[in-house]
Amino acid sequence: MGNSFLIKKILNNNVLIASHTAFKEVVLIGKGIGFGKKTGEVITSDSAEKMFVLENENAQEQYKKLIGSLDDKILDVMNDVIQLIKERVHAPLNEHIHIALTDHIAFAVRRIKEGMDLKNPFLLETKSLYAMEYQIAEEVVSLLNESLGITLPEGEVGFIALHIHSARSNNSISEVNQHSQLIHTLIQMIEDHLKLNIDRESIHYVRLVRHLHFTIDRAKNGEKVEEPKKLSLLLKEEYPVCYNLSWKVVKVMQQSLKLAVSDAEAVYLTMHLQRLSQKNN
Numbered sequence: 001m002g003n004s005f006l007i008k009k010i011l012n013n014n015v016l017i018a019s020h021t022a023f024k025e026v027v028l029i030g031k032g033i034g035f036g037k038k039t040g041e042v043i044t045s046d047s048a049e050k051m052f053v054l055e056n057e058n059a060q061e062q063y064k065k066l067i068g069s070l071d072d073k074i075l076d077v078m079n080d081v082i083q084l085i086k087e088r089v090h091a092p093l094n095e096h097i098h099i100a101l102t103d104h105i106a107f108a109v110r111r112i113k114e115g116m117d118l119k120n121p122f123l124l125e126t127k128s129l130y131a132m133e134y135q136i137a138e139e140v141v142s143l144l145n146e147s148l149g150i151t152l153p154e155g156e157v158g159f160i161a162l163h164i165h166s167a168r169s170n171n172s173i174s175e176v177n178q179h180s181q182l183i184h185t186l187i188q189m190i191e192d193h194l195k196l197n198i199d200r201e202s203i204h205y206v207r208l209v210r211h212l213h214f215t216i217d218r219a220k221n222g223e224k225v226e227e228p229k230k231l232s233l234l235l236k237e238e239y240p241v242c243y244n245l246s247w248k249v250v251k252v253m254q255q256s257l258k259l260a261v262s263d264a265e266a267v268y269l270t271m272h273l274q275r276l277s278q279k280n281n
Contacts, residue, residue: 003045010034014075015067018043027054027063029098031079052082054095062099070106077147078102081140088136089168097167104163105144112150120155122180124200125187127158128209129180130165137161182256183212186249193245194277204279211272212249219259227264235270242273 005018005028013035016028030051033043045051054060067075081101086093111118120126127134137160141152162180166173187208191198198205218225236243246269254261 005043005045007037007039007041007043009039010037011064011067012072012075014072014079016043017064025057025060027060028052029054029063029079031076031083052095052098054098056095059096059099063102066099066103066106070102073148074102074106074109077144078105080147081105081143084139084143085136085164085167088139089164091168093167094170097163100166100173101160101163104159108152108156108159109144109148109150112152117153118155120158122177122184123155123158124205125180125183125209126161128206129183129213130161133161133164133168134158136164140164178256179213179216182216182253183209185256186212186252189249189252190245190273190276193248194241194273196277198276204276208272208276211269212253215261215265215269216253216257218265219253219257219261223262225262225264225268227262228267232264232267235267235274239270239274242277243270246270246273 003020003022005016005020005026007016007018008025009017011017011034013032014029016034016037017025018028019025028043028051033051037043045053054063078098078101082093082097085097108118134157137157140160141157145151162176163173165171166176169176187198190208198208217223243266246266249269250261250263250266
């Protein structure tokens with residue numbers, strides 16, 4: 001038996017304001033859930049398996065404001081988009097995706113109609129870091145292109161993948177963006193210092209991006225890596241260029257994250273950079 005909701009207001013065919021004893025006032029989002037309904041009627045959640053409940057009051061207010069400025073076609077397709085993401089992810093999504101992704105896609109569609117293209121400088125980092133989300137985002141872009149009769153630029157796949165990752169991991173989109181930008185900066189720094197261009201399609205690039213990402217994650221979670229003292233001394237002597245660069249990368253990371261990064265991270269990064277510089281010589 002599903003939850004029962006009392007309809008208080010019908011915003012359009014896909015969005016209702018309702019009340020529930022446990023949730024107080026909620027926003028119900030689902031394809032066609034408002035069609036043929038009247039205020040005061042009861043609706044149960046098991047009558048619409050594709051129904052989403054926005055419980056957070058702040059999120060509700062943001063969503064109500066947002067849908068007032070969007071046409072029904074976008075809202076209609078967003079139901080399909082979020083349902084697709086939900087099916088592919090097999091995990092709960094943070095409800096904020098309804099606001100953040102709807103807003104992002106509405107803006108992207110508007111930009112296309114006005115002939116503006118927004119470049120995504122973190123496309124390759126995103127593809128390497130979040131391969132599963134990237135694949136789902138490719139499906140989302142195909143669905144949007146087909147449903148709305150538009151052609152979204154490839155960069156949108158990356159932006160949408162970050163939104164999916166944000167909703168899956170419960171990290172805010174700004175934090176996910178910050179980490180992608182930081183990795184982008186660090187890779188440019190590594191290329192400049194080692195005077196090389198890393199092939200963005202190569203396994204070395206993927207490994208480096210992942211290594212930096214896991215280093216950021218460990219710093220965020222306060223995980224310490226055991227420092228191999230002998231190895232540290234050996235690398236310092238054998239590979240001074242990579243060793244020094246590694247420390248610079250760690251310092252930039254610390255400043256950007258405003259978190260302590262374990263000294264041992266520089267040792268492991270040195271090995272990574274040395275392998276990279278060998279492959280490029």
